[in-house]
Amino acid sequence: MLAFTLRRLVVALSVAFTVSVIAFALLHLSGDLAITIAGPEASPAQVEEVRHQYGLDRPLPIQYLDWLWHAAHLDFGNSFFFRESVTALISERMPVTMRLGAIALTLSLVVAVPLGVLAAVYRGTAIDRLALSFCVLGQAIPTFCLGLALIIVFAVNLRWLPVSGTATWQSYVLPSVALGWYAIPAVMRLSRNGMLEVLSQDYIRTARAKGLSPTKVVLKHALRNAIIPVVALAAVQFGFMLGGSIVVEAVFSMHGIGHLAWEAISRNDFPVVQAVVLILAGIYITLTFLADVVNALLDPRMRVA
């Protein structure tokens, strides 16, 4: 188990390292930084001075290591546009995205797992077909279309919930539905397939033969084992959701890090973009690492890898 964890840790760290190189490259591909920092009216001499002052005349590997050192201490430099430290900008907006992601994940699990279990228990019936069609349809609806549709129906016509912003908890309802929607098909399919597999096992037959009620067999004996892969998927989906929240935050004008990254990209403010890419990738890498370890703890067969 320890060897497995160490191996996975090495992979996770090297992936994180590669991602940091990509994030660093992103900033340096965005144009001559000295010109960007000095501003459009700066004279060539001023640009050279900025270049020297910011250490942009050093070799790239040195600049990379310097940047990585600071990034490891959560110092991502200053935003070109906001003239503020990137770390302050991100920590100010992170809670919105985290809250959004957490609610969206909870919503999608609450809908998808029971639906998947029902579909498996009533396999081949109308319930199963309905759940599967719901999945196919769900995957075809783009997040931003769903978001706009929710706004038109629930915010504009019915006036139940706010159109945009993050002022109250009600503001999070529609964005979470729009964001969580996307994860439902994957989670539902996995819980349905996991359930089908578990239900065909011998110990389930034994439990049934003992005369346990069908509800007890499904909820107590089967669900416990069927849910294991869902836990790992949920971790991965949470990572995807933080990345995908950029679209939802744009639709609902929520000022989370997705919105921040979108503004930053439009304004060529790449220190911010770079930091958001790095942080989101870091969260994703951590979550998948933890999911792998938890999975291996629960299921020793996984440890062979």
Add this chain to the structure above:
Amino acid sequence: MSETLPSALKAASLDQAPPRRSALSTFLVGSLGHGGLMAGAIVLAAIVLIALAAPLVAPHDPYAQNLARRLIPPVWDARGTWDHILGTDKLGRDYLSRLIYGARISLLIGSVTVLISGTIGTAIGVCAGYFGGRVDAVLSYLVTTRLALPVVLVALASAALVGSSLQGVIVVLGLLLWDRFAVVTRAATQQIAGSDYIAAAKAIGCSTPRIVLTEILPNILNPLIVVATLEMAHAILLEAALSFLGLGVQPPLPSWGLMISEGKQYMFFSPWVIAIPAVALVFLVLAINLVGDGLRDVTAPENRN
């Protein structure tokens, strides 16, 4: 699916199908008997035909502005006219004509992206599956790294870097969306790499490129086509999202995502401005997904749930 993959890879490969060749006749009979596949194929064929024949079927020039006829509602509205069946947009351009030309953009982006990403992903997956060992470790690491990158964010940033345009979006998506191709072709290649016919080909002295091209590729074609279909839908959705966020296809091109974005400010009073392109998008993606799911059922019945 091997038990040894990290959850990230597993999550990306939920839809993978094992390879299996079926005779043309069984394939046709199976396809005709599969309702979802037929419905998807008919809708998709209709959209492709309309897109190809756009200059013939579009009632107006999609770029011709007429500021005197702005935001005319569709014909089912009391204020609609038969001259503009789906109404006009904020610049008085005929909405039906723009919708028809927009289908060309979505289909072009979907197919070219899949060509690029499919080539990259298949090359990676086949090499990893065929050679195994170190090669597999390095290539799987590459896939893990790609999965750690938040795709919408990196696509947005890269599109901004290469310059937002139709070609830019295609290149960016093509270079980003190869992960599932790699995961699926890797698993499929691993399954057949130990087959007798591969051993026989090696024994009679076939070169590696020849084995890959004439023995492996034809035998992983089925899952490859299924992934290509589903990834095409993915690319179309991502393009729409990028264009919606203003960093994809640029005006005056009639991309559906861009039409939704341009209509966003009018959606409270004229919801049809966003509803029409959104419905078109859902129909196209739904049709492609139905074809993909259907092809998987027909070509790999043992994988059906």
